[in-house]
Amino acid sequence: QVQLVESGGGLVQAGASVLLSCTVSGSTSAAFRVAWFRQTPGEGRGFVAHIRWTGGDRRYADSVKGRFTIPGIHRNTVLLQMNSLQPDDTAVYYCAGGFSTGLYNSGATYFVWGRGTQVTVSA
DSSP, rough: OOOOEEEEOEEEETOOOOOEEEEEEEEOOOTTTEEEEEOOOOOOEEEEEEETTTTTTOEOOTTTTTEEEEEOTTTTTEEEEEESOOOOEEEEOOOEEEEEEEETOOOOSSSEEEEOEEEEEEE
């Protein structure tokens, strides 16, 4: 049974950086993939970033390219480095995992989700 736990959220000012962590436990394999999504009040979950368990195939939403990166996977923890944060980045950030070959940016591709961590960016 795979479980994901996010950590690292908080309240920051515009322009600051935050590092989120997604710790994965349970049975994974080279076919496993992890993605970050975010959700704001009144909106659905939107794709942020993706990485395969092998460390490859890093993808980013257009809205975060050049600001957010996945530095890598260390000790079963997927990191999300978020720089130059803006108030529009305020959201609950979720990590999701799955083995599906579906679209990397679709929530339906992932079968297990963390509970989320709040990131709030003040102007």
